[in-house]
Amino acid sequence: MPASGLPHDWPPAASWEMLRLRARLLQQVRAFFDARGFLEVETPLLSAEVAIDRHLDPFEVRPVRGGHPAGERLWLQTSPEFHMKRLMAAGGEAIFQIAHVFRQAEYGALHNPEFTMVEWYRRGDGLPQAMDLTDELCQTILGTAPAVRRSYAEAWQAAVGLDLHQADAADLAACARAHGISVGPEFEAADRDTWLHLLFAELVQPALAAAAPDRAAAVIVSHFPASQAALAEVAGEPPVAERFELFVNGIELANGYNELRSAAVLRQRNQQQNDHRHAAGKPRLPDPPWLLAAMEAGLPPCAGVALGFDRLVMLAAGASSLAEVLAFPAPRS
């Protein structure tokens, strides 16, 4: 501790060797998309529109002066999704972005409230093409073997052994107890999706790490429960979300959608998410007029994927926490 009583943790948390690796990986990601004809774009981090998700808490910024419409509230973006979709609706073909994004109260070995996201969209892609491209990116950058692919229902069946479509919240709670997962009394009242998330984290994710033939392989889980569609299309019988996640060593690295294109459905989902937020004592967030206008004008069929760049660096370096790959993680930012 300096004699002045100033903090001793002013130097970076990451080593220079790590920061050089970060810089190399940024170049490799840019080269990967450049070689495939993607245009790098930059969109606002601060906006009057923000994703409406019951589990995402955006940082609100105020007061607002200059440039932005008067009386607006602004938010730091939890992902660059809305603006990139406006670009797609305005004629974008294949675009990518490397952006800082912000999520309140997310801090841990695999989380930092400010982090770097690689996000891309390509016109005409569906879920299979998006999974292929994400797999290819991992193979190129991390040297992983071609990804093992499982549907959510398959991964669930293998790890939990319970009929996903039949199980209600009470069945899932009983299943958690049978597996020795202890929760507090407030958790007991959780809804079905919350139990699904718990069991996925406790049972399915560890099994995914084991499902890959060796530790350097990726696993893609696709076709999530319709209730976890976020902004993906829902299709099929029983209906499932056309969404996938890619895991490396059991760590969630990327999340992709066959993008929802209906403005009317987006309004409904926003309403549901806001109702959940309200019930949990969180503020409702406004419907995003620019995004809705863009979708009414016509979002082309496309797939979009978001990948956590800091986790990519962590996996490439064989590190076990984000604090090792960030120059200044939240506690010293």
Next chain:
Amino acid sequence: MPSYTTSEFKKGLKVQIDGDPYLMLECNFVKPGKGNALYKCKLRNLIRGTVLERTFKGGDSLEAADVSEIQAQYLYRQGEMFVFMDNNTYEQYELTADQVGDAWKYLKEGTVCSMILFNNNPISVTPPNHVVLRVEYCEPAVRGNTATNLTKPVKLETGAEIIVPAFVEMGDMIKIDTRSDEYLERVKE
């Protein structure tokens, strides 16, 4: 008592579960990109010493536990009860033999221990790391034998038995590490 919600959870927090005080040993934040936050915690029961693993969802809360640590000196034993006094307030506290556990071996009048209070009731006591106690009884030292690897049991003034080198004699003052129950050295008075 106030309560803590998950965003305040961290290592070192003292909380109540089912009426018992717990110390949070670990709290790991887990969250799927499109799902609710989970907090995987390890907590130690401050009365029984057992470790509980429990998962909370974002927004859940735990009641804070009124747990404090005081310095208290051992006064005397009355049947099954051990009587201590807070050195600052002169308030007296009684602990059962069960609560005192193995600490009894090192308790002599005036020994200052650290005591954990829960809702102002004592729940555990820890003697100093090192104590000096008199050897009350042992077999005589073996004359002329200077080998250092020979040991023997002795009875301390507290009534406890420990293993010491063979050269230790009755009436010697010896220093003991209370964490490992090991003899350290002889002390000149």
